[in-house]
Amino acid sequence: MKSIKIKADNLNVYYGEKQALFDVSMYMEEKQVTALIGPSGCGKSTFIRCLNRMNDVIDICKVQGKIEIDGNDIYAPDMQVEQLRERVGMVFQKPNPFPKSIFENVAYGPRIHGIAEHKSDLEEIVVNSLKKAALFDEVKDRLNDAGTGLSGGQQQRLCIARAISVNPDIILMDEPCSALDPIATARIEELMGELKTEYTIIIVTHSMQQAARVSSRTGFFHLGKLVEVDKTETIFSNPSDQRTQDYITGRFG
């Protein structure tokens, strides 16, 4: 049994009057890939956005319950959101590089957190991050070109490089491959396999095959409830809940 990195306890989330998550409790293991699957609007994205408090940006969103990372409550009043997000990186559904150069995209995080003291440190961080995101060889000659000029798959890897540039513990991925073609998707999945040796990864995905390929544990969400969470093999071969069975066999969703 791996050590537990993140623990959510009786999490309820409301958008105004509407409740989006109902009593979700689950844990995620350190340096493993945890996949969250479920039909659209089931609350899996809402859940993942609670883990780095991205829901704070939405005024009407209210979070009740407890989320602990390494035993610390991230919704505690003395928690600094900026520091939390430095430790919990995020990759979004649509690649969203800043309209800046490739170098500046990756250097953004280290700059705002004052991680690199000298220019040479910054360059080292950028190169290492790009290497870890398996993008460096493709862009090493054009680091000053616009990040938005890259292909979709490259842009998404640039966003991964940006996320790991501040050396986080956890990387949240919100359907990172849904805007990519199968080849770019395969590269990102391969990359996840490499990244999990260093980072705890939580991935929201629509593709059950993807969840089966990359994750060690899988949670199935339906209508805002966590129906079932277990080892990935168990979920896909012998689920205990009828709804999970129906979903993975393609009867709905």
Add this chain to the structure above:
Amino acid sequence: MGFILISLIILIGIASYFLGNLRAKNLRTSNQKNLKSLSHYYGYYVALWAVVPALLILLMITSFKSFFIEQYVLSDFIALGSYTETELSLLFTQIENTALGIKLFDENTILINGAVNKLNYINKTSENLTYVTVLGLSGLLVLYSLFNINNKLNSRKIVEKFLLVLYFTCSLVAIMTTVGIIFSLLYETLRFFSQVPITDFLFGLNWSPQRVFVREAGDLDTRDLANAFGAVPLFAGTFLIALIAMCVSVPVGLLTAIYMSEYASPKVRDWAKPIIEILAGIPTVVYGFFAALTVAPLVRDIGQGAGLTVSSESALAAGFVMGIMIIPFISSLSDDVIKSVPQSLREGSYAMGATKRETIVKVLLPAALPGIVGSFLLAVSRAIGETMIVVMAAGLNAKLTANPLDAATTITTQIVVILIGDQEFDSPKTQSAFALGLTLFVVTLALNFIALQVVKKYTERYD
């Protein structure tokens, strides 16, 4: 006469709409004919035939009528061959006056009396003739088009085509007006530059067109003209006041835009934004009061308190108020541009642990920069074209100065000054206004063009 005739044509048009509609319906029911369009399109079709050619003919008649009447009435005098063109047109005026019962001269009474009779006769005949022609044409075309309705005629297409022509004509009106304005400006400007060399106008340091009046028109020597029409002080004044205005409006407008787009709650936005935009709707004359009666004395008092000499009309006061006036241009446009930066970029920045300020300064503003620059350029061209505030608050003195506490004047203000009151249109003084106007036009056109290009480049970015 025109009013009655036009009303009649419109009445015929309305009636023929119903006629066409009715006939199409009858054809449909009685003959089982398959008409190509809905019956009301046939109504429009007949009505168009009734109205459009009649109005065109009326337009032609009215524009050529006076010429023919004049020729006819004056035919006896023209036959004499001893009158020049100017004399003839004077005579015609005299004849018209006599016809109205105003008698001024007694010469040529027989000829004139004959001409007056001719005028009365022709006026009456031409009026009757116009009625007959226009209404006759209208009626004939209504009959023609009514009989034209059959199952081969697609009236919907014809109506659509007519509307196309109508839209095109309307857009042509705006375009032709612009072209006309440019040409009249160009024409007068060229006349001006034939008297004053263009280099003297563009690079001369002394602007005092009133000096030209002191001498006799025949006595003008070119050196004197050149000394009077050096526009550099005006360019400098315009630039100075626009600069002061931008120094006020850029920071205030930009910070307002950032507050409105990123910080303000929807409730605050809902009432604050319209109020800011009201600033743009206040007549500039009212800003002028504010500048001349409130700000200028304030600037003077503060300046004197600080031991500076400030003239009671200062570039600073005018520029300051102008800056306030153009705040909404910058804040409103920049607000839209900042808001249109995709939400995903904001989230990307927040997810990196950036604060709101870091996100705005390092991601949003760079991304929105082209649009923001576009709004600045639009504001500048507005500032350069502004007249009233300067007239009221900055003075009329064309002094070459860089001191914002001094009186200054701008291109637009001088145009006003030059064209107020009685003017002779061939004096270089009057024509210089056109040269100034053309200069202003070229500058604001260039600025607008650049601004639009910049904004366009921006909008293509996130597709």
